[in-house]
Amino acid sequence: MAETTKLQHGEVQNYVDGTWATASEDGQRVDNPATNESIARVGFSSESDVDDAVTAGQDAFKTWRRTPIEERIQPLFEFKQLLEEHQDELAELLVQEHGKTIGEAKGELRRGIENVEVACGMPTLMQAGHVENAAPKIDETAVRQPLGVFAAVTPFNFPGMIPLWFLPYAVATGNSFILKPSEQAPLTARKLFELLDETSLPDGVVQLVNGGVDTVDTILEHDGIEGVSFVGSTPVAETIYEKAAANGKRVQAQGGAKNHVIVTESANLEFAAEKAVSSALACSGERCLANDVVVVEESVYEDFVDLVVAEADRQVVGYGLNDDTTIGPLISPEHEQRVRNYVETGISEGAELVYDGRDVTIDGYENGNFLGPCIFRDVTTDMVISREEIFGPVLGLMPAAGIDEAIEIMNQSQFGNAASLFTGKGSEAKKFRHDAEAGNLAVNAGTAAPMAFFHFGGQKDSFFGDLHAQAEDVVRFYTDETVYIERWPDN
Template identity: 70%
Template sequence: MGSTETQSEHEPARNYVNGGWRTPAEEGLDIINPATGAHLSTVPFTSREEVDEVVATARDAFEDWSRRPVEERIQPLFRFKQLLEERQDEIARTLVQDHGKTLKEARGELRRGIENVEVACGIPTTMQAGHLPNAAPAIDETAVRKPLGVFAAITPFNFPGMIPLWFLPYAVATGNSFVLKPSEQDPLTAQRLFELIDEAGFPDGVINLINGGVDTVNALIEHDDVAGISFVGSTPVAELIYEKAAANGKRVQAQGGAKNHIIVTESADLEFAAEKTVSSACACAGERCLANDVVLVEESVYGEFADLVVTIAEDQTVGNGLDEDTDIGALISREHEQRVRNYIQTGIEEGATLLRDGRDVTVAGHEGGNFLGPTVFGDVTEDMVISREEIFGPVLGLSPVADLDSAIERLNNSKFGNAASLFTTSGVDANAFKHEAEAGNLGVNVGTVGPMAFFHFGGRKASFFGDLHAQGEDMIHFYTDKTIYIERWPDA
């Protein structure tokens, strides 16, 4: 463990390598507060030579760390969890300024991250494999899980506090060493997490942080001593990383984009469904892969439901995420805000009915912020771009459908398969949805289908590339391999 120094305001983002802080060599990007436009810091990028040094450090640390008793390996995780609890509000405020979401959302995100640390502390039980005495005459067989080496995670801008904790705790608890490459758009949250990691007492080199862009990512993917790669981001990049990492002989899990659907039946509690629909589509300003932003509503209740959605959307307060009254914070960047605006214009040009326009929102005193209010389209058809492509903004599309079967068919036609929700009071409908909907995370009367940390985070089709997902038991399998030990002791 290195020093427990903290980063000063406006100081460049730094790497954490071998228990100490270092400033990368290459010029990078400015870090801008999405809500105010104020300059927060800069993020230098890590060169390929520096990546080589970090991986070598992690590889050396693995040799000792992997041999330590599992009970010893989880002790720093217990301390890390306690520090996260104690500093949660402080980190949440950094996250808001770094990313733009609301303080409530930042606190919730960190809570989900802490849950993963808690689950990883149970590795002494969950890492156990199996034993069968007398598998053959006078032969016992045992499956033993063993760590594999250095693992890396490349994480996105939208959950800078939670998603690194989908991977990091499990990797080190199972006996591996770890390198995190956070998004270059909001790296300050990772800095705060690593200040706590430094304080928690992990041995030098076991957990490392590097900042950078595409070249840094490629250096990790191509490095011979990196055993596996975890990625969360857009589908085109996820597919590329999956192919490239696999071609370089690595284990890889790559979570991609989404276009999630809600189905509302005529038996549903419409007011409840409308409330959860707006929350799902607009929370975190729509910048999340679990946003349900296409809503398929049975024709008999379509008009009533659409009115409810518009009314609830009108009540949302857009503003600086540090203000407690804010419901929808800022988008990550001016460029991304413009991208979402372009999607809205496309929806208008394609003939969708604009029920609520969120483009004219203003936030007093924050003229430099990247803000959009909730935008609601009606009569969105399956062939429209806004129905097919991930928008990643507070944009919601409503479509009337004849019945549940038609809705499930349309949902299944999507190239994505991340999540879907059904609102109904019919057990028959819920059962059909459970068995026929093609998505990795399904919810009934649940607006946002976010699995708890002890279940894996599902994803299918173009939403996921790999076979072992984030969180839960899948992580144990991803970070270890089984050795089969066959034992016979014949009589002398």
């Protein structure tokens, strides 16, 4: 058995104007969720700290916005190479501060690197349009222009990937950027900025400020910040959206989810069960793309329940650096208890717990925040566990008469982040594509995770804003279009 790393990562500092500096206010400890031992301490940024970061960004923006776009993307090429070279180190750091498995950590970083790659194509992505003779003797051209300083507030569950949904695009479009990572998992973000510091990116273009709620409020209220991106729970996303908009900022706020899988009788049931369990339990269920409700056509419901239970029994709960581990610890004791409370709620509501992972113990990691798979059958739409985001390794199964009823059940959810369908019929896939109310859809795939060259969709209470993360949507978020009208009358 691998031993937990005893390295102390020291103090997590801010990075402002190319310099590392201690935040002004006392913060909190950073714990390894597999042991609950302290591995670092992060300070919280004051209003003055945030103001310093904004001022540095504004000063850098004056020159950066005028830098030729081909030059702006060169530091991103360097950054991509550094990310590739340090991927193993970053992955181990992710395991220590978050708890996910080493395979999940490497997969997360791969997704982040893909966004850097896409942002390197900014000379094409920023092209707008040109029409000759739009009117008599008049040509018109649309030009994308950067706006200034942007900020992102990112969550604990993907500290390597989600900052890269935003940072490379903001930089490549000619803006300055401030990252406020989760105070629960700030070490990966610090390493990202250490790598950025090795590139040719000018001082002041990117800043890192650590902190909690007060730091976020300062960002939302600061006059020098043009827009804010956020990923987190729906209640917080809605608050971020309202506060940022009230302060005249652009805002994209990704909220929570309650994603569904639909399995019809024409599906490959073994494959569907494997992917449904993987989707629900990956990253210990702590992800907004977790499909934690499976609606199964009733003719194959009993067979599918058995397959899911068997698949859950094959999972290995343990420390993320152990190669055979498939489910790591939850982020904190408080969150572990919250998920356990949901399991108790499901039992009290009348759902049958057919696989109970609550008594799992891990030798050598008795103080960790571990919870094994918890599988419910006969869940109904009125139950709390079928309506609320649990963010843990909990999966609920329910029967439906057919695909029409299954889609109707799914669409009752207040959320609209993602959904998957397992089927062998093109007609059912077409119905799903047309009728499912979610922004990320997958057919015969367990997780509807778009590649970096597509935007990350979200609908209903899963997203607040107009332009999403990744790809062309985020390019539009970071730029304004100026229309240039040109006419040269004959002398």
